Amino acid sequence: MTFPLAVAQTEITTDPRANGAAVRAAIREAADRGARLVQFSEGALTGYAGPAKEHFRGWSIDWNPVTEELRRVMALAAELRVWVVLGGNHRLSGGHRPHNSLWVIDDRGEMADRYDKRLLSYREITGFYTPGDHVCVFEVDGYRFGCLICIEVNFPELWMEQAALDVDCVLFSTYSEDPIFETIVRGHAATNGLWAAIAVPASCAPAGPSALVGPHGYVLHQARPDGPDVLRADLDRTDPALDTALTRARPWRKKSRTGDVYTPHRVTDPRSTDRTVT
Numbered sequence: 001m002t003f004p005l006a007v008a009q010t011e012i013t014t015d016p017r018a019n020g021a022a023v024r025a026a027i028r029e030a031a032d033r034g035a036r037l038v039q040f041s042e043g044a045l046t047g048y049a050g051p052a053k054e055h056f057r058g059w060s061i062d063w064n065p066v067t068e069e070l071r072r073v074m075a076l077a078a079e080l081r082v083w084v085v086l087g088g089n090h091r092l093s094g095g096h097r098p099h100n101s102l103w104v105i106d107d108r109g110e111m112a113d114r115y116d117k118r119l120l121s122y123r124e125i126t127g128f129y130t131p132g133d134h135v136c137v138f139e140v141d142g143y144r145f146g147c148l149i150c151i152e153v154n155f156p157e158l159w160m161e162q163a164a165l166d167v168d169c170v171l172f173s174t175y176s177e178d179p180i181f182e183t184i185v186r187g188h189a190a191t192n193g194l195w196a197a198i199a200v201p202a203s204c205a206p207a208g209p210s211a212l213v214g215p216h217g218y219v220l221h222q223a224r225p226d227g228p229d230v231l232r233a234d235l236d237r238t239d240p241a242l243d244t245a246l247t248r249a250r251p252w253r254k255k256s257r258t259g260d261v262y263t264p265h266r267v268t269d270p271r272s273t274d275r276t277v278t
Contacts, residue, residue, distance in 0.1 A: 003143045003235040005169070005197060006030035006038045009210040009223045012175075012201045014047045020069030023086065024076050026230050031080040033232045036107075037140055038084050041199040041210075042100065042150050042175040045069060045088035049100070049128035063091050070103065078109025083140050085147065087173045087199075089129075090114060097130045102147045102173055104138055113138055115147035119155055135161060143168045143235060150174040153181050159188040163250070169195035169235055176200070177207040182219070190217025193250025195235055202228045215245035 008026035012019055023044055030038040042048060046066050066088065077084045083106055090101040099116035106112040116132025117124075125131065136147045146167040152158050153172065162170050172185055182198060189196040196213040210223040212233045223229040237246060255261050271277055 001142060001237075003141060003169075004034045004036050005212070005233055005235055006033065006035035007197050007199045007210045007212065007223065007231040007233075008038055008040050008044070009200060009202050009205055009229045009231065010040065010044055011228055012041070012044060012047055012203065016046055016065040016069045019045050019047065020065075020072060022228070023069075023073055026228075027073070027076055027080065027082065027084060029230045030232065031082050033230070035232055036082060037145070038082055038230075039171045039197050039199045040084070040086045040173065041201045041204075042087040042102075042173045043089070044173075044199075044201070045073070045086055045103075047089075048175045049089060049098075049124070061089075066091070074105050074109045074111070076109075077105045077107060081107045083107050083112075085145075085171050085173070087149070087175075090116065092130060097128060099132055100124065100129045100149060101132070102136070102149065102171070104136065104147070115149070117149040117152065119152050119158070121151050135165065137162075137165050137167055146170050148172050150176055153184045153188070156188065159192055163192040163194060163254070167194055168237075169197060171197050171199070173199045175204065177204045179208040182208045182211060182213075186213050186217045186219070189213045189215060190245070191253075193245050193253070205229075214239075215242050215250065217245075 010022040010026050027038050086103045090099040092098055102115040104113040113136050115136035118132045120129055120131050138145055144167045146162040148170055185196045193215045198211045200210050205225050209225045210231050211219050212221045214220045221231055221233040223231040
């Protein structure tokens, strides 16, 4: 069974209402094209803190339009019967800095979960955000999805964690213009045997557009590099090109990591124990 996925590459402004309209338009397009889940970039609804969100300074952000637009997105998800993974700043209480999050909205329009970025940059941890403390994995139609955000691409342990949790596809959302991110994602996908969907804003697409990377580490589909787009693709476990990655490499590496497979093959041999012998 294949899974119809969409990755939305939208314009992001400092106005949640404008962002919300762009998000809903992308969801409608994705649903019209048969998608069951639509992924958006980091900050897609609210904008990203700092330079991309000037009114964030002084914690004077108006959360009312954020809440209103989020509820409209949830209502549309229910109407169209699609899952939505949407990036944005999640408000905390008591003057605490917000989380940098991905809201996971199910096809009933309910908040199924939320991923809060755990490993933040120095600038984020000292000036913008509160770090999260949990992994987020959820299942749709027999496929397991996990979430990671931006600089978390640089931490292999987070990607190995996804594989250990039997994730099929990592939804990687970022607001970065660094083209090396795609290269790193491809490496994680290949070494862990999983799909990785990369969602970036339209403004970052010239440096590296949104994409779907296969479990073999190769880019399967890319969005356009010069504007908004909705990438629509299928996750297909029966694709012959992915057979080695999915049915051989990934299971073998999982088995290898336990070490048990090698124990019966080790020997007692002086030429093995003496590492100075020629």
